[in-house]
Amino acid sequence: MNSQSFPAMPDADDPRPEPPIEPALEECCGNGCDPCIFDTYAAAQRRYRQDLAEWEARQATRRAAP
Incomplete structure (x- = not known):
């Protein structure tokens, strides 16, 4: 399976x-x-x-990163 098909886990930090x-x-x-x-x-x-909105935006950016 391609790892790109799963959303990234939230950063522990x-x-x-x-x-x-x-x-x-x-x-x-x-x-x-x-x-x-x-x-x-x-x-x-x-x-x-x-x-929460700021966190969600960071997570979306992180998931979109190559």
């Missing part, structure tokens, strides 16, 4: 980003904290999506 863990509803104290744990989680989600 460049692991796939891990999504943030969503806080449980009861973790919010309800006191209107600024930032609330859900604001912090939303920011972490945005950063994760950006990191």
Whole structure:
């Protein structure tokens, strides 16, 4: 079999980003904290999506390399 027919494995030095863990509803104290744990989680989600897109682009470039 031709090894070019299989996608390259992710580089051990460049692991796939891990999504943030969503806080449980009861973790919010309800006191209107600024930032609330859900604001912090939303920011972490945005950063994760950006990191994941960048990681996927690196992986695509790596697979396309001869």
